[in-house]
Amino acid sequence: MTFRTHTLGWLTAAAASLLLSASLLSVPVSAQEGAHEQPTPARQSWTFAGPFGKFDRAQLQRGFQVYKEVCSNCHSLSIPFRTLAQPGGPEYSEAQIKALAASYKVKDGPNEAGEMFERAGRPSDNFPWAFANEQAAAAALGKSPPEMNLLAKARKYERGFPLFLIDPFIQYQELGPDYIYALLNGYSKADDPNYNDYYPGHKIAMGAPLSDGVVTYTDGSPQTLQQYAKDVASFLYWAAEPSMEARKKMGFRVMVFLIIFAGLLYFTKKKVWADVHGDAVTTH
Numbered sequence: 001m002t003f004r005t006h007t008l009g010w011l012t013a014a015a016a017s018l019l020l021s022a023s024l025l026s027v028p029v030s031a032q033e034g035a036h037e038q039p040t041p042a043r044q045s046w047t048f049a050g051p052f053g054k055f056d057r058a059q060l061q062r063g064f065q066v067y068k069e070v071c072s073n074c075h076s077l078s079i080p081f082r083t084l085a086q087p088g089g090p091e092y093s094e095a096q097i098k099a100l101a102a103s104y105k106v107k108d109g110p111n112e113a114g115e116m117f118e119r120a121g122r123p124s125d126n127f128p129w130a131f132a133n134e135q136a137a138a139a140a141l142g143k144s145p146p147e148m149n150l151l152a153k154a155r156k157y158e159r160g161f162p163l164f165l166i167d168p169f170i171q172y173q174e175l176g177p178d179y180i181y182a183l184l185n186g187y188s189k190a191d192d193p194n195y196n197d198y199y200p201g202h203k204i205a206m207g208a209p210l211s212d213g214v215v216t217y218t219d220g221s222p223q224t225l226q227q228y229a230k231d232v233a234s235f236l237y238w239a240a241e242p243s244m245e246a247r248k249k250m251g252f253r254v255m256v257f258l259i260i261f262a263g264l265l266y267f268t269k270k271k272v273w274a275d276v277h278g279d280a281v282t283t284h
């Protein structure tokens with residue numbers, strides 16, 4: 001009897017959690033219309049994937065360089081300069097951040113005369129955007145580029161059955177960077193600069209922003225489109241969640257705690273039921 005109720009309980013719990021995860025996962029899938037005509041971006045290997053994932057500092061610094069020299073001409077990334085110094089990120093020194101901030105002009109004010117003025121940036125300022133507003137960006141580029149803060153988390157695509165059932169178990173969460181990498185490498189028609197294999201509908205207002213050699217690395221990494229794309233996608237993933245490393249570390253500690261706790265519960269239960277049943281405890 002006890003055995004049957006236990007099994008039934010477990011089965012119900014398992015079925016419920018399967019249903020729950022399936023329904024949670026199908027939300028972004030159904031929200032994305034017409035996603036079928038694009039090929040699925042290939043899964044890349046990222047140092048920050050999985051429960052023990054960590055960013056590669058040198059890669060984040062290269063990715064920031066690509067962002068700064070190329071993407072920031074159009075896209076905004078409204079994070080404070082000093083975020084780039086915090087642990088778990090590119091970890092620039094305070095002095096480097098001060099110098100970086102000071103190289104930008106930031107709007108401030110109004111002063112006592114009631115006027116806005118420009119001053120050198122400080123580490124606590126956000127990166128300023130190259131455009132005054134979205135209308136100005138749209139007028140110059142045909143369409144206002146999306147802000148980059150959450151881009152690497154916001155872009156998802158359909159992985160299809162059965163992968164979407166497996167992904168939570170293998171903790172596959174890097175769809176955003178995989179998409180960005182594929183997109184940056186997806187300009188396949190030499191005669192149409194606005195054709196992209198991976199952009200929904202293929203017509204993208206952004207011409208290929210990267211090609212071999214456009215950014216000069218100082219650490220000897222290959223100066224190729226593929227390397228730039230990987231580095232900037234990593235950087236954008238970090239920018240979308242600057243405390244990812246701390247979260248994963250904490251998650252691991254919680255798991256260890258739960259395992260120890262489950263063990264303690266098990267032995268407590270055994271002990272308590274042993275007192276109740278006497279020798280009959282083996283029937284459980």
Ligand code: HEC
Pocket residue numbers: 066067070071072073074075141142143144145146151155180183184199200203204205206207209210232
């Ligand atoms: C010349 C301006 C320009 C530059 C430089 C540029 N972008 Fe864009 N980007 C745009 C515009 C405009 C859009 C909107 C395109 C659209 O929706 O049709 C866009 C859209 C995007 C998107 C979103 C695509 C989607 O699914 O909606 C990503 C990702 C992106 N850019 C990444 C980058 C990266 C990474 C860089 C730097 C390596 C970069 N961009 C440099 C103008 C630019």
